[in-house]
Amino acid sequence: MAEQPKLLGALRSPFVYRVIWALKLKAIPYEFIEEDLTNKSPLLLKYNPVHKKVPVFLHGDKPVCESMIIVEYIDEVWPQNPLLPKDPYERAQARFWVKFAEDKGTPVLWRMFSSKGEELEKTKKETQEMLQTVEEHGIGEKKFFGGESIGIADIAFGICCLRVGNH
């Protein structure tokens, strides 16, 4: 039997949940290794020497870093319950919203959670505008970004809800 993949993570890291969700949606058994980010393990430093951050996905002894790159990798290796559409144009659209989540969605929301006073009013407004953009142009009348089933853009944005849930 092939060795289970391993996920180096920390359950307080929102980025790690993207990988957990992808693995769960595809019903892939894996081993979770909890990292102490205040005292990083030799395993983390070995497998993510560039950023030294979680998540790191270990497939055999091959490490993959960066949450959304890991999600795409998992989708390519385990094609059941696909997270990216087959159609090239729809794939481009899904990647557009993943990039939007990375560049704009999560940074705007998290700035709001850590701001106070006047800055909070400004970041609240930015967050409302960002969410309105997602509603109008990303999801529209659909259930998920890609239509009727959860896809890669939903996974990218999902951590916004996690953050909300933590506050």
Ligand SMILES: N[C@@H](CCC(=O)N[C@@H](CS)C(=O)NCC(=O)O)C(=O)O
């Ligand atoms: N862009 C990365 C971000 C990962 C990240 O920021 N991970 C944090 C935990 S939330 C981390 O490992 N921080 C440790 C550090 O900065 O030293 C991804 O999407 O995987």
